[in-house]
Amino acid sequence: MPYRISDYSNPYHDDKVSAACALFGAIDRTGRRFPGTDVITAIINMHERGNGLGGGFAIYGLYPGYESCYAFHVLFMNPDARPSLEEFLRRRFRLLLAEEIPTRPAKGIYNPPLLWRYFLTLAGDPPSGFTEEDYIVSQVMWINRYQEGAFVISSGRNMGVFKGVGFPEQIADYFRLEEYQGYLWTAHARFPTNTPGWWGGAHPFNILDCTVVHNGELSSYGINRRYLEMFGYGCTMETDTEVLAYAIDLLVRRHGLSLELAATVLASPLWSEIEMEEPEAKRLHTLLRQVYPSLLMNGPFAIIVGRSGEMMGLTDRIRLRPMTAATHGPMLYLSSEEAAIHLVCPEVENTWIPLGGEPVVGRVTPGASFPSCVETEWAPTLLEVSPQ
Amino acid sequence: MKSYAVPRFRVERDASRCIQCQVCVRQCGFSVHSYDPTEEGLYSREADCVGCHRCVIFCPTGALTVTEIPLAYRQNANWRPEVIQDIIKQAETGGMLLTGMGSDKPHPIYWDHLLLNASQVTNPSIDPLREPMELCTYLGAKPDRVELDPQTGVPTTRMPPQVPLEVPVLFSAMSFGSISLNVQKSLARAAAESGTLFNTGEGGLHADLYPYGNHAIVQVASGRFGVHPSYLEAGRVIEIKIGQGAKPGIGGHLPGEKVSEEVAVTRMIPVGTDALSPAPHHDIYSIEDLRQLIYALKEATNYAKPVAVKIAAVHNSAAIASGMARAGADIIALDGVRGATGAAPKTIRDNVGIPIELALAAVDTRLRQEGIRNCVSLIAAGGIRSSADVLKAIALGADAVYIATAALVALGCRVCQMCYTGRCSWGIATQDPYLTKRINWEIGAERLKNLLRSWAIEIKEMLGGMGINALESLRGNRLHLRAVGLTDREMQILGVRPAGE
Numbered sequence: 001m002p003y004r005i006s007d008y009s010n011p012y013h014d015d016k017v018s019a020a021c022a023l024f025g026a027i028d029r030t031g032r033r034f035p036g037t038d039v040i041t042a043i044i045n046m047h048e049r050g051n052g053l054g055g056g057f058a059i060y061g062l063y064p065g066y067e068s069c070y071a072f073h074v075l076f077m078n079p080d081a082r083p084s085l086e087e088f089l090r091r092r093f094r095l096l097l098a099e100e101i102p103t104r105p106a107k108g109i110y111n112p113p114l115l116w117r118y119f120l121t122l123a124g125d126p127p128s129g130f131t132e133e134d135y136i137v138s139q140v141m142w143i144n145r146y147q148e149g150a151f152v153i154s155s156g157r158n159m160g161v162f163k164g165v166g167f168p169e170q171i172a173d174y175f176r177l178e179e180y181q182g183y184l185w186t187a188h189a190r191f192p193t194n195t196p197g198w199w200g201g202a203h204p205f206n207i208l209d210c211t212v213v214h215n216g217e218l219s220s221y222g223i224n225r226r227y228l229e230m231f232g233y234g235c236t237m238e239t240d241t242e243v244l245a246y247a248i249d250l251l252v253r254r255h256g257l258s259l260e261l262a263a264t265v266l267a268s269p270l271w272s273e274i275e276m277e278e279p280e281a282k283r284l285h286t287l288l289r290q291v292y293p294s295l296l297m298n299g300p301f302a303i304i305v306g307r308s309g310e311m312m313g314l315t316d317r318i319r320l321r322p323m324t325a326a327t328h329g330p331m332l333y334l335s336s337e338e339a340a341i342h343l344v345c346p347e348v349e350n351t352w353i354p355l356g357g358e359p360v361v362g363r364v365t366p367g368a369s370f371p372s373c374v375e376t377e378w379a380p381t382l383l384e385v386s387p388q
Numbered sequence: 389m390k391s392y393a394v395p396r397f398r399v400e401r402d403a404s405r406c407i408q409c410q411v412c413v414r415q416c417g418f419s420v421h422s423y424d425p426t427e428e429g430l431y432s433r434e435a436d437c438v439g440c441h442r443c444v445i446f447c448p449t450g451a452l453t454v455t456e457i458p459l460a461y462r463q464n465a466n467w468r469p470e471v472i473q474d475i476i477k478q479a480e481t482g483g484m485l486l487t488g489m490g491s492d493k494p495h496p497i498y499w500d501h502l503l504l505n506a507s508q509v510t511n512p513s514i515d516p517l518r519e520p521m522e523l524c525t526y527l528g529a530k531p532d533r534v535e536l537d538p539q540t541g542v543p544t545t546r547m548p549p550q551v552p553l554e555v556p557v558l559f560s561a562m563s564f565g566s567i568s569l570n571v572q573k574s575l576a577r578a579a580a581e582s583g584t585l586f587n588t589g590e591g592g593l594h595a596d597l598y599p600y601g602n603h604a605i606v607q608v609a610s611g612r613f614g615v616h617p618s619y620l621e622a623g624r625v626i627e628i629k630i631g632q633g634a635k636p637g638i639g640g641h642l643p644g645e646k647v648s649e650e651v652a653v654t655r656m657i658p659v660g661t662d663a664l665s666p667a668p669h670h671d672i673y674s675i676e677d678l679r680q681l682i683y684a685l686k687e688a689t690n691y692a693k694p695v696a697v698k699i700a701a702v703h704n705s706a707a708i709a710s711g712m713a714r715a716g717a718d719i720i721a722l723d724g725v726r727g728a729t730g731a732a733p734k735t736i737r738d739n740v741g742i743p744i745e746l747a748l749a750a751v752d753t754r755l756r757q758e759g760i761r762n763c764v765s766l767i768a769a770g771g772i773r774s775s776a777d778v779l780k781a782i783a784l785g786a787d788a789v790y791i792a793t794a795a796l797v798a799l800g801c802r803v804c805q806m807c808y809t810g811r812c813s814w815g816i817a818t819q820d821p822y823l824t825k826r827i828n829w830e831i832g833a834e835r836l837k838n839l840l841r842s843w844a845i846e847i848k849e850m851l852g853g854m855g856i857n858a859l860e861s862l863r864g865n866r867l868h869l870r871a872v873g874l875t876d877r878e879m880q881i882l883g884v885r886p887a888g889e
Binding site for chain 2: 013015016173193216217218219221222223226227229230231254255256257261267270271272280282283287288290291293294296298300301315318320
C-alpha cells in the first residue's frame with residue numbers, strides 16, 4: 001500500500017473530514033503586534049464548542065527578522081522522517097535556520113509528534129513556468145503527498161501555525177504561545193465528528209500565508225474538490241477546510257481577486273439578489289457565479305481567513321453557523337460567540353452579526369484612523385407594526 | 389403469404405356495457421375496431437392492436453379491456469417469443485425490422501443502482517419552502533478565470549454566450565415530421581413559460597414556432613433539412629447532430645407519406661419525397677471537419693449563440709468528447725443507449741451504444757483530467773424518467789438533461805413503440821390531420837409545464853435534504869451518490885462509492 005496522508009487525516013476514509021468548532025480572530029489594523037493572551041482567554045470561554053480533539057492558532061507578524069523567509073512548520077509523524085526531509089529541503093532551498101519548535105510539557109497533551117521549523121528562501125530563480133509562490137506551493141504539496149512521515153502545517157512568510165490534538169488552551173501552553181506576538185491572531189477549538197484527531201488535521205489550515213479556521217461541513221465538498229484538482233491542487237487530506245484554503249489561494253493569489261470578491265464566490269449572492277443590483281455589480285457578480293459555480297461553498301460554515309495584513313470573517317449565505325464581529329478602535333474581533341469578545345474587550349464599541357455571505361474584512365493600514373463607528377453598510381430594518 | 393405472426397394483445401368488449409357508440413372505431417389509429425351496420429355489431433382485428441390504451445381511455449362506458457395474449461411458448465431462455473416473432477416477420481418481409489421509442493431490453497439501468505444522500509445532525513437539511521433554493525443553470529463555455537482591470541476593477545473577461553435555464557431539463561430533439569406540429573407547439577410554449585429550451589430536431593422550424601425561437605435549439609443534422617440563415621438566427625442554441633442514442637452510426641429516413649405540405653415547406657423539400665439523412669455528415673469525416681462546421685455556424689451567427697454537438701454514447705465517448713471540446717463546441721449532448729427515436733432499425737436500437745450513466749461519468753471525468761471541463765456544458769440524454777434521474781445525472785456531472793419520452797408520455801404517449809407507422813392514436817407521432825388535432829396544444833403545454841414544475845419541486849426538496857441550496861453545488865458532486873448492487877469496476881467508472889462506505 002503506498003503512503004497516503006489521508007490514512008492519518010481521514011483514517012476511516014469517509015467522504016470528507018469535517019467538524020463543528022469555535023472560532024476567534026483578532027487583528028490590530030495599525031499593524032501593532034500584541035501578545036495572544038486575549039485570544040487564548042476568548043477561545044477558552046468557548047470551551048464547550050470543542051471536544052479536545054483539536055486546537056490551533058495562526059499568528060501573523062510572528063517572525064520579525066525573518067520576514068523574507070518562508071517559515072515551514074513541519075510535523076513529523078515519525079522522527080526518522082526528519083533527515084530525509086531536511087535533505088530534500090537543502091537540495092531545493094537555501095536554509096537559513098532549522099530548529100525544533102520550542103514546547104513544554106502541558107496538561108492534556110499526549111504523545112506529541114516532533115515539530116520543527118525551517119526558515120528558507122529559494123536558492124535561485126524559480127523553475128521556468130513557476131512564480132516563486134507557485135513553486136513553494138508545489139513543493140509543499142509534494143512533501144505532504146510523497147515525503148512519508150513529514151507534513152508541512154505552515155508555509156508562509158512572517159507567520160506561523162501552531163496546532164495539535166488537545167483543547168486550544170492546552171495547545172497554547174504546549175507551544176509556549178505567551179512568548180509570541182503578532183498583529184493578527186486566529187484561534188480554533190475543534191469538535192470533529194469522524195476522526196479520532198490527528199495533529200495535522202487540527203485547524204488552522206494553511207497554504208503560503210493564507211490560513212483558514214473553519215466551523216462547519218461543506219455539502220459541496222465533492223465538487224469543490226474536483227474543481228480544485230483541475231487547477232493542480234491535491235486535496236490529499238480529504239478535509240473540507242483544505243478545499244476552503246485552496247479555493248482562497250486560487251481566487252486571491254492566482255486569479256487576483258480581492259478577499260471581498262472571493263467571498264462572493266464562496267458564498268455568492270442569490271440570483272434573485274443579483275437581479276436587483278446596479279448594472280456594474282450585476283455584471284460582475286453574474287460573471288463570478290457563471291465562472292466559479294463549483295467554488296460555491298454550500299452547507300453550513302463560518303470561517304476566519306488570515307492573510308498577510310488582512311483578516312476576513314464569512315459565513316455561508318444562509319448563515320447556518322454563528323459569527324459575531326466587533327470593533328474597538330483599530331482592533332477588529334471575530335468570534336463564534338459574542339460573549340468571548342466582551343470578556344476580553346469589555347469596552348468594545350460596536351458588535352454586530354454579519355449577514356449570511358457578507359464578508360467582514362479588517363486590513364492593516366498604517367497611519368489610518370479608526371473612528372469607533374460600525375464599519376458595515378448593514379443596518380437592521382425594523383418591521384413597522386400597524387396599529388391594527 | 390399467410391402470416392405466422394401471432395397478435396400481441398387481446399381486445400375484449402363487455403357487451404353488457406357497450407352502447408355501440410363507435411368511439412373506439414374513431415379513436416383507433418390502427419383501425420382495430422370496426423362496426424358492421426348489417427350485423428349491428430362491433431368487431432376487433434386484434435392482430436393490429438398496439439396496446440396504446442386510446443380506446444380504453446375514451447370508451448365512455450368502460451366496456452373495453454386490452455390484455456396481453458397469454459400465448460404459451462415452450463419455455464426457452466434462448467429462443468424467446470420476441471426472437472421467434474422477429475424471425476417470422478423478417479421471413480415474411482425480407483426487410484429490416486423497424487421500431488420506435490427507446491430500447492425495451494433489460495440493459496442495466498444504473499439510475500436504479502444509485503442512491504442519493506441526505507443530511508443528518510452534523511449538517512442541517514434545508515426546507516425549500518422556507519429557504520431559497522436555486523436551480524438556475526447557465527449553458528455555454530466558461531473561461532477558467534475572471535480577470536479584472538487592475539485599475540478600475542471592471543471585468544475584462546470575455547464571456548462566451550450563455551443560456552440561462554430555470555430548470556435543468558430541456559426537451560430533446562423531436563422533428564416536425566416525426567411528431568406533429570401541435571406537439572411541437574406544446575413543447576415550445578412549455579419551454580418558453582418554464583424557462584428552458586425545446587429542440588427542433590432535424591425538421592426545420594415551422595413558421596408558427598418562430599415566436600418561440602428564443603427558447604429553441606435549432607438542429608443542423610446530416611440532411612441539413614430546413615437550415616437557412618433566418619433559422620439559425622431564430623434559435624437560442626445551434627446543435628450539430630452527429631448521432632442519437634437510439635441509432636448510433638446510422639442516418640434517418642422520413643418516408644414520403646409523412647412529408648405533407650407543411651412538413652415539405654419547413655424542411656425545404658418537395659411534397660411527398662422521402663427525407664433521407666445520411667449516416668455521417670458528408671462534410672464531417674474527422675474532428676477537424678467538425679471544428680470547421682462549428683466555426684462556420686458561429687461565424688454565420690456572429691458568435692452570439694452557443695454551438696452544441698450531440699453524439700450517441702459509444703465506446704470511446706470520453707475521447708470523442710475531449711476532441712469536441714477542443715474543436716470549439718460550447719455544449720456536448722450525450723445520448724445513451726436507451727434514448728428514443730421516431731423510427732430506427734430494431735437491432736440497432738437494442739444493440740448499439742452504451743448506457744448514458746457510464747458515458748456521462750466517463751466524459752465528465754476525462755474532461756476534468758484534461759482540465760477542460762469548464763470549456764463545455766454537458767447535457768445527458770437517453771431514458772431520463774424522473775426528477776431523481778435528473779438529480780443523479782447532475783451529481784454524475786451533467787449540467788442539464790434532455791427528456792423526450794417523458795415529455796411525450798405527459799401528452800398521452802403509452803410507449804407502444806409504433807411511432808414509425810405514423811398512425812399514432814394519441815396524435816403525437818403522426819401527420820394525419822384527423823389524428824393530430826387530438827392534441828390541443830395549449831392543454832399540452834399545460835401538461836408539460838406541470839411535469840417540469842413537479843420535477844423542479846422534487847429536485848428542490850431532495851437538494852434541501854442534502855443540505856444544498858444551489859444546484860451547482862451538486863453538479864459533479866458524486867459524493868452524494870452511493871451504489872447498490874454494482875461491481876467494483878462499474879463503481880470505478882461511475883466514480884461512486886458503495887452504500888455503507
